[in-house]
Amino acid sequence: MDERELAQETEWIARVLGEARRQYDECAGANERLEAEARETNRELWEEVGPLGAGGGLEQIADFMGYIDAMKRQGRSHAALRGQRTKLERMLLSPYFGRVDFRKNGEDEARPAYIGLANLVDADYRALVCDWRAPVASLFYDYETGPAAYDCPRGRIEGELTLKRQYRIRGGRLEYCFDSSLKIDDEILQQLLGRSAEGRMKAIVTSIQREQNRAIRDERGPNLIVCGPAGSGKTSVALHRAAYLLYRHRDRLSAQNILILSPNRVFADYISDVLPELGEEDIPQATFAERMRPLLPRAYKKEDYAGLMEYLLGPGGHTAYARRTRGIRFKSSARFLALLEMYAAELSGAERSFAALELGGETLASASELSRLYNREYRAFPLKKRLGKLRARCLFLLENWEQGRARILASGKYPPGSDAYRSLACAVKREVHSARARVEVWTAFDPVALYRDFISGLAGRQGEGISGDVADICADTLENLGAKQLFYEDQAPLLYLAALLGDAEKDAQTKFVLVDEAQDYTILQIKLLRLWFGGAGVTLLGDPDQAINPYMNLGGFDALEGVFPPGETQRVELDKSYRSTAEIAAFARALLPEKRWGELAGRHGQAPATLYFPDEALLRRTLAADAAVCLAQGYRSVGIIARAKHQAAEICRSLKGKLDAKAILCGDEEFASGVVVIPAYLAKGLEFDVVLLYDAPGEGFRREQERLLFYTACTRALHELRLYRVGDGAPQ
Structure with a gap:
């Protein structure tokens, strides 16, 4: 870029910031007028109408309601102004991050389009900045210079991308800009990946990759499956897709029409800043268990998902453990689902x-x-x-x-x-x-009575494709139901049976459901979601390699064939991992039984280290000291990840007085930066600068069925990964 172009860029940013400032001042003035009007309306209400009383009559009620309506209109206007001011405040700090010059076929000159978080249009209706979700903005994410095209309501627009430029603007000042005929990750992405994780998840709008952009904007059908390895940006894709849908269908869609199903409340808090950062309202979030809870019978004691995971990670090897794990696997199987659907059909037809x-x-x-x-x-x-x-x-x-x-x-x-x-x-x-x-x-x-009848029927069909193991499973289930106990693996089947028989009020308000960590759902649970949300579009995001429950999971996205109507579901593969350094990613991938994913981001760092200690006391002292050193080195987040809840709680007790650490043990806590101690199954979806993985003696990650849980824990690390074990030898 020569001096003349740099002068033009400087002039342009001054123009954009000037327009943003003018509109911001207008909003501030309009806000003051609205506040004055609201105060005057409130004064008139009490002075001219007064409090409602029995003697006021219908006329007083009509006057009162008129003032209330006026106050509601003022409230809506105030909320709209507040949203506009927030957008403009962000633009005054960083109005745009990219530019594309595009020459349409048949035209002589290319037209520039500056890409930012939101649209900015001047008084002459000229677009100074285009929202990253606008059709033309897809050029920035999808193409290098050369032939290019984008889709818009008028159809496909083809032409040539003559310039792609990237910017860093902070505090209203242009720090640098450069032309790029390469992919976005060749410059800015590497800087973003190399920075420290600062608490909650941030928007990735400046570094969306081509395959991610394809998933975000995919509208070929109502349903979308996005699968990819740890660190491929699946959650970011889900949140940016939600923002895109709100922008694309803003005439008929609001934030209340979208629901995000998160794995737990910690994760929901972790991602809570992304949509407001993108200028959108908070979208409702829930967990699958939260959707089930009010529908389950109150008289029964109900196990939650964390309780199930703690049981599975507890001491195995005894008969009851083996029987229950066989039962969980059976109740998560396609065979069990088919038998349940057959029973429901028989009931309905009888x-x-x-x-x-x-x-x-x-x-x-x-x-x-x-x-x-x-x-x-x-x-x-x-x-x-x-x-x-x-x-x-x-x-x-x-x-x-x-x-x-x-x-x-x-x-x-x-x-x-x-x-x-x-x-x-x-x-x-x-x-x-x-x-x-x-x-x-x-x-x-009575859904419970019907489910009990179904289970009893299975037990009585031994020899008709029902094994003795299943008969034992049925006996255990009947015993639990008799004791008013609903284990987690029985809750979704019970509600699915009830829904098949008409006991499900469809959520008409929700138009799109985004399901994160979908690999940890069963086919039955996905079908239950379909019954709950009727014709809502569904986006599923997940990675079969991160299935933390070895007995209750999807098994692979191919299993969903037949769940959604033919031709209404698209699938997007995110093949590249961006989170961890190449060394950490390679270490984690070596844990997998088969190589499923491709390219790694070209960012390097320290190789993962396994540290051995002669005793538990030395291990814990070193763990506390290392976490403190990581913070002193400038890392913002250190995750001490244990296999299970009781181990995490023990670590917290040992750190007391030595290190300020936040315990996340139940799944309903808020996420925090600094040092966090957390069980592995609650850490999925989160990321930390450094992961210190605590492998407790005698009850560490040893069982084969915990391989994917171990893999998931390792892939939480951005920059450093260390494994702490008690064993032979001094610390290395």
Whole structure:
């Protein structure tokens, strides 16, 4: 870039910042006027209308509601201004990060487009900065200089990209810019990857890669599967995709129409800054367990996912452990799912017979009539609704009968207060109560009883493709249900059965669901999500190599074939890992039984180290000292990752008074920078500058089924990874 171009760039940034400042000042003035109007409206409300009272009449109520409506409009305007001011505040610090000059086919000159976090349009309606989600901005992420194209509402626009330029602007000052005919990661990305992790996740809008951009903008169908290795940016893709959908469909979509399903609340807090940083409202987040909890029977003790993981990471080798793990694997299998769906279909298709509805010697509905209603008239409805409609019909008939008896009592035939009057009134009440109880029994819908019946049926089918192991699993499940205990592996099947039979209110508000860490779901759980959210588009993001539960997982995204309608689901592979140094990534990949992913980001650092100690006390002292040294070296986040919760708790106790460390043990805590002590299964999705992996003596990562949990823990490290073990030899 020569001096003339540099002068032009300096002039342009001054123009952009000047326009951003002008609009910011306008917003500030409009905000002051709105606040003054709000104060005046509030004063008029109390002075001219006053508090509502019984003597005010309808006119006072109408005046009061008029003022309330005005205050609501002012509130909405104030919120819009606040959002605009926040956007402009960011632009005054860093208005854009990229530029593309694009010459459309048939035109003589290329037109520049500056790319930033949001649009900035001047008073003459000239776009000074384009939002990174705008169609033309895809050129910045998808192409080097040369032939290029982008899609927009008018169709595909083809031409030539004559210039791609990248900028770093901080505090409103241009630090540097350079032309790049290479990929984004050849310059700025390496600097971003090399920096320290500062608490919560940040937006990656300045360094989105081509394959990530393809996933973010993919609209070929309502459903999308994004798979890739640890550190490939899957979570960032999910969040930027949410922001893109809000921008692309802003006329019909709001933040409340999107739901992000996170693995736990720690992770939800960790990613909570990204969307506000992109200028969007916070999107609702939940965990799968949180969606299940209010639907499960209150009378039962319910195990959570952390409880399940702690059990699986506990001492194995005994009979009960082996039986339960076999049960978890079976209940997560396609075979179990097929049997459950078959049972639901049989229930829905089976005809039922009913006794006649009789009351006071009268037949209000014959047995054949009730059977006809259920088996013929209501056949098109799900089972629960069929029973509900039959109940409503019976209660209607009972109410009519009761009203008839009330008319007799009111006719004067029996003097009020007489023995005959009281006797008849009591008889009516008693008979109606008894009849209502019978109707409730006939039309009861009890998902737990149905699930128990299903499990009992499986136990009785030994020899019909059902092994003795399954019979034992069924016996254990029935025992648990009898003790009012719902283990985690039974919760989703119970709710799925209920949903198949019509006991699921579809969430009509949610239009898009983004499921992170989808490898830790089962096919049954994914199908349950489909029933809960009806026609909502689903984006699944995950990595089969990070399945932390060896018995309950997806097994691979190929297993989802048939879950979504044909032709409505696209799949994007993110093949490159960006998080860890090449040395850490190579160490972690060597743990995997097969090489599934490709390229690594070309960033180098120290090789992972395994440190051995003669005893546990020395190990823990060294662990505390090393964590303190890492902070002194300038690292912002150090993750001390243990295999299980009780180990993490022990480490925290040993660090007390030596090091300021935050314990994350339950999955509902807030994420924090500095030193964090956490079990491995809660660390998925997080990242730390340094990971110090505590391998407790006698109960470390030894079992083959924990290989992927160990891999997941190792891949949390950005810059350094150390493994601490008790064993022969001095520290190395």
